[in-house]
Amino acid sequence: xxxxxxxxxxxxxxxxxxxxxxxxxxxxxxxxxxxxxxxxxxxxxxxxxxxxxxxxxxxxxxxxxxxxxxxxxxxxxxxxxxxxxxxxxxxxxxxxxxxxxxxxxxxxxxxxxxxxxxxxxxxxxxxxxxxxxxxxxxxxxxxxxxxxxxxxxxxxxxxxxxxxxxxxxxxxxxxxxxxxxxxxxxxxxxxxxxxxxxxxxxxxxxxxxxxxxxxxxxxxxxxxxxxxxxxxxxxxxxxxxxxxxxxxxxxxxxxxxxxxxxxxxxxxxxxxxxxxxxxxx
Ligand code: ATP
Numbered sequence: 001x002x003x004x005x006x007x008x009x010x011x012x013x014x015x016x017x018x019x020x021x022x023x024x025x026x027x028x029x030x031x032x033x034x035x036x037x038x039x040x041x042x043x044x045x046x047x048x049x050x051x052x053x054x055x056x057x058x059x060x061x062x063x064x065x066x067x068x069x070x071x072x073x074x075x076x077x078x079x080x081x082x083x084x085x086x087x088x089x090x091x092x093x094x095x096x097x098x099x100x101x102x103x104x105x106x107x108x109x110x111x112x113x114x115x116x117x118x119x120x121x122x123x124x125x126x127x128x129x130x131x132x133x134x135x136x137x138x139x140x141x142x143x144x145x146x147x148x149x150x151x152x153x154x155x156x157x158x159x160x161x162x163x164x165x166x167x168x169x170x171x172x173x174x175x176x177x178x179x180x181x182x183x184x185x186x187x188x189x190x191x192x193x194x195x196x197x198x199x200x201x202x203x204x205x206x207x208x209x210x211x212x213x214x215x216x217x218x219x220x221x222x223x224x225x226x227x228x229x230x231x232x233x234x235x236x237x238x239x240x241x242x243x244x245x246x247x248x249x250x251x252x253x254x255x256x257x258x259x260x261x262x263x264x265x266x267x268x269x270x271x272x273x274x275x276x277x278x279x280x281x
Contacts, residue, residue, distance in 0.1 A: 101172075169278075215246050
């Protein structure tokens, strides 16, 4: 039996998402603060004697096979290794899909890390990040493994050490949002002055001062419930709340677990929403 490995692929939230300009290649120049949280997909990779790559996911909203971003990651590393093996990848999805939480990119980063290990390739993290950047804009961040300032299209990463830990309530109203659609509908206004990011924050409340997401201007008018969730989080004890990425997940930041759990119970309130209490990691 060939070796297998199981990895935990975390979700991310954005504390800051500034869209600076549209580049001639169609991508947007961004400035983001990205934070991993303790909500994980489980990614199991099994090497196989057959050279095929098979990807299976337990979510009906995620494609199996070649359309899965994890497949592309496996293809890239198997090509580099020049070995005769293939692999079977099983993804247990806990991160809501098309939700602004970076689940696909995180799965893809896990496949790169897992196959690097299983195939004994010894590729450096920097090399994996270069490979990952071709798979998805957020893949390098998940390989970086630190809270980060992400610039360019998200691939230029700087570690941020002064960000306080927080309890986080994630709320997704089961409305998948296409990131491509959001960027297509974004109206870039006059260049706005960029807020200065302090080197460190004394507590979660001071982190709240910089929370901002330009993509809310597109997603919230289309899905006003996002604004209602933000308000409901704050009226139930969140120090602040914001939409993550292109949405539709909203997060609220809390100092303590008890208040976060209480708020999550109110938000859940028999609605068919995804609600989770997590921590920054
Ligand atoms: P992004 O901002 O990068 O689009 P997101 O968190 O909003 O991220 P994802 O959950 O990564 O969105 O899913 C984006 C799309 O990618 C979905 O439409 C989904 O069908 C497709 N996809 C392909 N592979 C995966 C995967 N392993 N996990 C999640 N989605 C995947």
